[in-house]
Amino acid sequence: QKEVEQNSGPLSVPEGAIASLNCTYSDRVSQSFFWYRQYSGKSPELIMSIYSNGDKEDGRFTAQLNKASQYVSLLIRDSQPSDSATYLCAVISSGSARQLTFGSGTQLTVLP
Amino acid sequence: NAGVTQTPKFRILKIGQSMTLQCTQDMNHNYMYWYRQDPGMGLKLIYYSVGAGITDKGEVPNGYNVSRSTTEDFPLRLELAAPSQTSVYFCASTTRAQTDTQYFGPGTRLTVL
Numbered sequence: 097q098k099e100v101e102q103n104s105g106p107l108s109v110p111e112g113a114i115a116s117l118n119c120t121y122s123d124r125v126s127q128s129f130f131w132y133r134q135y136s137g138k139s140p141e142l143i144m145s146i147y148s149n150g151d152k153e154d155g156r157f158t159a160q161l162n163k164a165s166q167y168v169s170l171l172i173r174d175s176q177p178s179d180s181a182t183y184l185c186a187v188i189s190s191g192s193a194r195q196l197t198f199g200s201g202t203q204l205t206v207l208p
Numbered sequence: 209n210a211g212v213t214q215t216p217k218f219r220i221l222k223i224g225q226s227m228t229l230q231c232t233q234d235m236n237h238n239y240m241y242w243y244r245q246d247p248g249m250g251l252k253l254i255y256y257s258v259g260a261g262i263t264d265k266g267e268v269p270n271g272y273n274v275s276r277s278t279t280e281d282f283p284l285r286l287e288l289a290a291p292s293q294t295s296v297y298f299c300a301s302t303t304r305a306q307t308d309t310q311y312f313g314p315g316t317r318l319t320v321l
Binding site: 138142145147195196 | 239242243246249250251252253254258262264266298302304308309310312313314315
């Protein structure tokens with residue numbers, strides 16, 4: 097059973113702070129890793145994807161991947177109240193029909 | 209370009225009733241998926257399809273059926289609805305490219321009473 101685990105949260109940070117979200121996965125052959133943001137009552141939307149070890153930056157967001165430790169994280173710098181949402185970590189394993197396995201999500205609240 | 213569309217947005221069923229959730233994408237994507245999301249949880253894969261005429265079970269297929277007669281459409285059928293099927297259902301699609309993401313529809317909120 098392929099599993100994706102996220103820190104349970106909820107996580108609260110003050111506006112302007114760095115929010116750190118963590119995710120571990122069980123399938124060693126996983127190749128593709130995604131962070132989705134989901135506002136209450138809405139569908140998930142992709143905010144970051146990462147495929148190789150190291151850091152990937154996109155604006156205020158940085159994804160970090162360590163395949164040896166089976167760990168992926170998302171940093172949100174200069175957090176804004178509009179970042180308040182649930183963040184879902186998702187993984188595609190090698191050899192699959194690109195099915196995503198999701199973590200249960202971490203609810204982030206950015207306090208003004 | 210509408211992306212992934214789902215109908216209906218909301219539905220209330222009685223125990224034992226049946227219904228079909230519709231999903232259509234206009235991006236010519238080969239791969240399509242159905243997920244369910246229970247409150248406070250991540251998404252769980254119900255069924256998926258890699259092309260017209262080809263479907264396969266995901267993690268939680270019991271109580272559901274699918275078909276894929278065209279590239280665009282991937283309906284999900286609930287037979288004999290049960291309270292355990294109360295959930296939000298999302299349809300998604302993507303291409304074969306490793307770097308492409310899944311695009312999600314807006315979801316159908318289903319309550320079984």
